[in-house]
Every structure is written in C-alpha cells, then in structure tokens.
Amino acid sequence: MAMTITHTSPAYLGRHVLAEFWGCHRVDDPEHVKQALIGAAEAAGATVLQVNLHHFGEGMGVTGVVMLAESHMSIHSWPEISFAAIDVFVCGKADPHLAISSLKQSFEPTDIKITEHFRGERHHA
C-alpha cells in the first residue's frame, strides 16, 4: 500500500474505528448489509475492491467484509440481540467517521460505542 503514505498525516498510516451498534435493525438481511457497506465506503471516500458476505442462516447473523484500496471494513451481526460489531480501517484521505455515519443510517442503532485507533504510528518505525 505504498501510495497511501504520502496522503496521511506523518504521525500514522491509517485510522481504525471499532463501533458497537446496539438496537440495530435489518442486520439479519445480507443484501441490506451488503448495500450498507458499499454505501458506507462511498460516504467515507474509499474505493471498494471486493465485498464478501456470509449469512449464518435464516434469522441469524451476517458477516460482511469489504476490502478497500484504503484497507477494509467489516460487520458481524447478532440479530437475536440486535447487535453489530463494526470496524472501519482506512488510510489516506478517507474518513472512517463518515462510514460510521452512513452505517448508522442503514441500521438505526439506539446505542453506539466507538473507539478510534491510529495504526502504524511512525515513532515505532
């Protein structure tokens, strides 16, 4: 991912947001999850390379992973408790918080917990 370095802050290579969505809607619907992920990537200003989904069965969870030119996004859902664990890792100019905002519109959670982690902090180099 050589070309992304020049686009980021000198302090780190990328930002990784972990989001807990409680009280979600439609997290058991693989097609909705897929469209939500694609929409979130677009909202973040990221480029989708691949979208891969796995549905654990009728009424059960969905795993969705999007490989981005800027890293990845994933969702793992537990519809039986209306929960989804999301992560958005992006380099360069892409904004992970815009992806999270888009996903909030898609799944309408009632409660959210978000943490942000800087990846590849340069003082370790």
Next chain:
Amino acid sequence: MAMTITHTSPAYLGRHVLAEFWGCHRVDDPEHVKQALIGAAEAAGATVLQVNLHHFGEGMGVTGVVMLAESHMSIHSWPEISFAAIDVFVCGKADPHLAISSLKQSFEPTDIKITEHFRGERHHA
C-alpha cells in the same frame, strides 16, 4: 452468529486484537501472506470460511482478509517500511493471541505493539 454466544464469557461476545508488526519479512508475498493467515486461523482454533487477497503490485503491499466462522482476521502490509497492520477478531473458544503468535513466526517482526478490545460487552445490551 447465534451459536457463538453460549461459548463466550457472559461479559462480551468476542475479542478483537489489533497488532502492529514492525521489521517484518515477506509481507510483499501474497502466497506467503495467505498461508500465514490460514495457519494463524488454525492456531487460534478458528474455522476459515473464505480467504481473500489483494496485491497492490510487485514489491508493494498485500491486503489479506479471512472470514472466520468466529469473525475475521486481516492484514495490510507496507513492505517498503517492513510494516504490517493486523487484526484478529474471534468469538467463542478461539484464542486471538495464538493467531498472533503464529503470525509472528510467519513474518518475524522485530517490534510489536498489541492492543485487545472486548466486543459486544453485555452491559450495553
């Protein structure tokens, strides 16, 4: 992912480890990255559903994502600075630290930073 709940601690649904590997070897080799990810999933006691790779070009980075029955693992590499950003998210009895140990053997980093995050902590339910 309904069936995983009964296998985890009552306090959370899964463990998500973020690992920064500095001074890595062979992170520009997609086949090595693929085999490393599969080996790490096995070491963790996780079940591989899909392995997806993207190589950004000769001598450039590799993105690898493994969808697991227990969630996912990913790697994004910057071989020009011998760096890889790894995450391992697993539910149930799978142990993310065993995956990290396996990946250390595969990439031989000289410096590592690891953080662990509990996903789906129940007091939010």
